[in-house]
Amino acid sequence: MSISTPGGPERRPTVVSTGKKPAAGRPAAGDKPAGGKSGAGKGAPRPTAGGKGRKPVAPVKVSQGRAWGPIALFVAVGVLAVGIIGWGAWAVYKGSKPWQDRADAISGVVDFRKKDKDLVQGGKHQQGPIKYDVLPPVAGPHNASWQNCMGDVYDAPIANEHAVHSLEHGTVWITYRPDLPADQVAKLKEKVQGKEKLMLSPFEGLDKPISLQAWGFQLKVDNADDGRIDEFIKTLRVNASVEGPNANCAQGVTATGTTPRDMGNQMDQPTQ
Amino acid sequence: MTAPVTTDPELDETAADDGRPAARRYGLLAVALAVVVGLLLGYAGGLLTPTLTRPGEGSPEAGFARDMTTHHAQAVEMGLMAFQQGEDPEVRQIGGDIATGQQGEIGTMQTWLRSWKLDPTGDQAPMAWMPDGARSVKNGLMPGMATPEEMAKLRSAKGREFDLLFLQMMIKHHIGGVHMLDAVLKQGHDDDVLAVAQVMKNTQQTDLTNLVAAQKRLGGQP
Numbered sequence: 001m002s003i004s005t006p007g008g009p010e011r012r013p014t015v016v017s018t019g020k021k022p023a024a025g026r027p028a029a030g031d032k033p034a035g036g037k038s039g040a041g042k043g044a045p046r047p048t049a050g051g052k053g054r055k056p057v058a059p060v061k062v063s064q065g066r067a068w069g070p071i072a073l074f075v076a077v078g079v080l081a082v083g084i085i086g087w088g089a090w091a092v093y094k095g096s097k098p099w100q101d102r103a104d105a106i107s108g109v110v111d112f113r114k115k116d117k118d119l120v121q122g123g124k125h126q127q128g129p130i131k132y133d134v135l136p137p138v139a140g141p142h143n144a145s146w147q148n149c150m151g152d153v154y155d156a157p158i159a160n161e162h163a164v165h166s167l168e169h170g171t172v173w174i175t176y177r178p179d180l181p182a183d184q185v186a187k188l189k190e191k192v193q194g195k196e197k198l199m200l201s202p203f204e205g206l207d208k209p210i211s212l213q214a215w216g217f218q219l220k221v222d223n224a225d226d227g228r229i230d231e232f233i234k235t236l237r238v239n240a241s242v243e244g245p246n247a248n249c250a251q252g253v254t255a256t257g258t259t260p261r262d263m264g265n266q267m268d269q270p271t272q
Numbered sequence: 273m274t275a276p277v278t279t280d281p282e283l284d285e286t287a288a289d290d291g292r293p294a295a296r297r298y299g300l301l302a303v304a305l306a307v308v309v310g311l312l313l314g315y316a317g318g319l320l321t322p323t324l325t326r327p328g329e330g331s332p333e334a335g336f337a338r339d340m341t342t343h344h345a346q347a348v349e350m351g352l353m354a355f356q357q358g359e360d361p362e363v364r365q366i367g368g369d370i371a372t373g374q375q376g377e378i379g380t381m382q383t384w385l386r387s388w389k390l391d392p393t394g395d396q397a398p399m400a401w402m403p404d405g406a407r408s409v410k411n412g413l414m415p416g417m418a419t420p421e422e423m424a425k426l427r428s429a430k431g432r433e434f435d436l437l438f439l440q441m442m443i444k445h446h447i448g449g450v451h452m453l454d455a456v457l458k459q460g461h462d463d464d465v466l467a468v469a470q471v472m473k474n475t476q477q478t479d480l481t482n483l484v485a486a487q488k489r490l491g492g493q494p
Contacts, residue, residue, distance in 0.1 A: 078309065081309045081312060081313050084316055085312055085313070085315075088317075088320040088323075089316070089319070099391065150345065150423075151420075152420070193412060194342075194346075194412055195342060195393075196341075196342055196346070230395055233393070233395075234391055234394070237392070237393045238391075238393055239392060245341075245378065245379065245382035245392055246375060246378060246379050246382075248352075249349075250352055251352050251353075251356075254424075254427065
């Protein structure tokens with residue numbers, strides 16, 4: 001660093017050997033006052049004493065030259081440390097951002113958990129037809145049997161009373177207006193088929209071509225290529241379940257038709 | 273950390289003698305600062321290490337946990353059908369065993385994903401975590417999985433016809449499952465995942481022996 005020091009080259013070797021000792025314990029700060037002192041004290045112009053002598057010429061310049069290096073290093077290390085800590089904290093914060101926040105961040109999503117807390121509390125079992133205020137329904141009381149939600153693709157409307165129970169089990173239910181073009185329906189089918197906790201069905205009277213439901217959440221979009229569909233599925237499938245990932249989607253109603261079937265009929269049917 | 277700061281070759285000992293008090297003050301400050309920065313770095317490192325070392329979104333472990341959840345879910349569905357619709361007592365028993373066993377394993381895999389701060393499901397194509405995975409996917413279905421038509425057929429089958437169809441489908445399902453388990457055992461790094469995958473493989477191989485024996489006893493085609 002301070003190459004400007006007079007008599008530098010010859011002196012360096014001796015100084016290096018002595019300078020090493022205090023190096024580990026007392027860093028840069030040590031030579032700043034030292035430089036200042038020598039400047040204020042003596043004006044002896046010749047460094048004839050060799051290694052032990054003071055540095056007499058242009059002391060202020062020398063001391064500044066020595067100080068900047070350590071300061072720069074300290075600042076650099078500090079910035080690096082703060083950067084690492086900051087990045088780490090940000091990564092941890094972002095990584096643990098709860099799915100609810102991520103769901104709310106999807107543009108156009110309606111969060112009924114905030115809008116209507118009573119509606120999204122655990123659903124009560126209730127027999128027979130049920131009137132839902134939000135259509136397609138997103139939560140509320142429902143029949144004891146759920147609609148089979150093992151990636152089932154239904155080609156006709158299904159009963160809300162069963163579908164809501166599937167939502168409670170963590171299903172994302174995709175509904176589309178019956179006039180949705182076949183190629184669009186095919187795209188939706190591809191997203192759903194064979195994947196548990198997903199199901200697809202047409203729904204009469206939708207105000208938008210496609211509507212996605214999870215327990216307490218709804219998103220309406222205009223076409224099957226909308227990127228928010230995948231985002232909605234990834235964020236809310238299973239996560240939105242009020243009963244956790246082990247809630248069953250099999251053994252449900254596999255028939256279509258908007259009239260709910262009561263538990264008795266469903267359970268009687270398959271047994272020997 | 274502070275090492276580079278002290279390498280000034282011009283350090284003058286005699287001068288340091290004169291400036292002792294001031295030097296000590298600055299030195300202390302520097303040491304204190306270094307300690308604080310060191311502690312903060314250590315803390316950040318400790319905070320970050322689990323995040324960096326646990327399986328991430330694209331890891332084979334996460335892909336396995338998600339895909340095997342889907343694979344298992346269908347076995348649970350078939351097992352529950354066997355428990356309810358099976359005619360042969362052993363078919364009903366095996367069905368119930370597979371359904372409860374694999375549902376429990378789904379719980380384990382979902383708990384991993386939760387503790388890794390990952391979503392329970394992914395947006396990757398099935399089997400994308402396996403190097404040769406895409407080739408083993410047929411009609412979007414993982415190895416051994418039944419098509420919707422096959423499931424509908426099983427759902428409506430009765431008596432001995434059901435038993436034989438179930439055995440045939442479950443044997444195929446388990447062979448596919450073992451194939452996936454072999455892949456994660458080869459590619460995985462997480463000790464817990466490896467241990468559980470080995471137990472899953474043991475179970476499915478034992479099941480296979482019994483399923484094949486039952487199929488033979490009932491006069492079914494392998």
